[in-house]
Amino acid sequence: MILVSGASGFIGSAITRHLLSAGLEVRAMGRSIDRARSVLGSFPEARRALGEKRLTFVSADVTQPHTLPAAVRGVEVVVQAAQFPNAPVENPARGWTYMKVDRDGTINLLGALAQVYRAQTAGPSMARFPEGAPRFLYVSGVTVSEAAVTTWDRAKWQAEEAIRSSGLDWTIVRNSPTVGPRDVSFNRIIGYSAFLPFVPIFGNGEERLTPVYIEDVGRFFVRLVQEPQQARDTTFPLGGPDTVTTNQLLRLYLQLLGRRRPILHIPKPVGMIAGGVAQLAPVERKPLSAAAVEFSSKGGTADLALLHERFPDFELTPLREALMSYLGDAGGVARP
Numbered sequence: 119m120i121l122v123s124g125a126s127g128f129i130g131s132a133i134t135r136h137l138l139s140a141g142l143e144v145r146a147m148g149r150s151i152d153r154a155r156s157v158l159g160s161f162p163e164a165r166r167a168l169g170e171k172r173l174t175f176v177s178a179d180v181t182q183p184h185t186l187p188a189a190v191r192g193v194e195v196v197v198q199a200a201q202f203p204n205a206p207v208e209n210p211a212r213g214w215t216y217m218k219v220d221r222d223g224t225i226n227l228l229g230a231l232a233q234v235y236r237a238q239t240a241g242p243s244m245a246r247f248p249e250g251a252p253r254f255l256y257v258s259g260v261t262v263s264e265a266a267v268t269t270w271d272r273a274k275w276q277a278e279e280a281i282r283s284s285g286l287d288w289t290i291v292r293n294s295p296t297v298g299p300r301d302v303s304f305n306r307i308i309g310y311s312a313f314l315p316f317v318p319i320f321g322n323g324e325e326r327l328t329p330v331y332i333e334d335v336g337r338f339f340v341r342l343v344q345e346p347q348q349a350r351d352t353t354f355p356l357g358g359p360d361t362v363t364t365n366q367l368l369r370l371y372l373q374l375l376g377r378r379r380p381i382l383h384i385p386k387p388v389g390m391i392a393g394g395v396a397q398l399a400p401v402e403r404k405p406l407s408a409a410a411v412e413f414s415s416k417g418g419t420a421d422l423a424l425l426h427e428r429f430p431d432f433e434l435t436p437l438r439e440a441l442m443s444y445l446g447d448a449g450g451v452a453r454p
Contacts, residue, residue, distance in 0.1 A: 120343060121145045121193040121252075123180060123227065124200030126157040128300045129257055129293070129335060133197055134158060136336030137343065138167040144174075147189050151175045180223030181213055186230035190252065195343055196231065198224055198277075199257045204403040206270065206303075206413040212402065216273035224256065224277035228284050236285075246285060253287045255342055260294045260328070260355055260418040268416070269409055278353070289342050289349040291335075294357035294420045297437075298332030299444040303414070308371040316382040317372070320389040323365035323381060325417025328357030331440035341429055348428045357420025360437040364417070370438065374445045386415055 120137055124130035125146035137144050148154040154175050158164040167173035178189040180200045190196060200223055202214035235251040262274045281288045297304055311317050338356060342349045365381055372379055389411035396406035425432065
């Protein structure tokens with residue numbers, strides 16, 4: 119039994135789909151069972167797994183510790199892929215922040231695992247996880263490091279540190295920016311080209327990226343689950359095989375869509391001001407934030423040497439092929 123936290127999200131649902139396709143059993147965790155059923159039920163592999171009783175659902179929230187012990191009981195692997203709504207635009211008033219969800223949510227999950235599985239030893243304040251306790255897999259980010267200064271990187275670094283010191287067997291995957299039909303980052307940006315004569319981005323667009331295809335992320339997590347000896351206590355950078363700038367990536371999107379649009383570079387300071395003003399909007403899902411401007415203009419490339427060393431037969435999808443797989447569908451690009 120594999121528990122996937124954030125199973126209805128962009129990355130979590132892909133991981134869930136591929137685990138089910140591999141014949142594995144998944145407990146899909148989310149704040150809303152109805153939403154998880156709706157999202158996953160649109161995929162044939164999930165519908166088939168439901169009929170075979172290999173897919174079940176549990177309502178739990180990583181920011182609510184009391185909901186988690188029941189969710190983690192009886193599982194062999196936990197995949198932490200939870201993300202807050204409208205990411206990367208935070209809404210502190212609703213608790214939709216990287217610190218609250220990525221850091222504290224991960225710590226809460228680890229706490230629930232300790233509550234359910236940890237055994238006391240001879241020492242009065244000592245405890246350990248017995249053999250057979252769940253493995254912990256975490257979706258992190260390619261720019262995360264000890265020296266990170268941005269909020270999202272610090273939150274994920276602190277989550278990683280908690281995982282590494284937990285006493286559980288663990289694997290951390292530092293994802294590059296991920297492309298796919300349900301991505302609301304690049305798809306949202308390129309969606310402006312449907313009704314604007316340009317594509318607006320913050321910054322000069324020259325940051326370097328190794329965009330990874332969402333299906334490759336899902337396939338990689340299957341390998342991590344099935345081959346634990348190759349992944350134990352290891353941090354894997356994960357990216358695609360092509361290194362591009364943001365400008366090059368957006369031009370490729372436009373080329374494949376058959377649209378001729380210039381890229382309008384908005385100075386980051388202007389974006390920061392706009393993001394601060396947008397946070398005052400009286401809506402639950404804020405349209406922008408200063409931190410989101412910084413997030414969207416930050417590069418990040420993955421060194422794939424360790425992945426190729428441990429999984430030499432794992433093939434990554436070229437960027438053009440990845441984009442072509444869904445841009446032909448009129449619904450493949452999200453409108454802003």
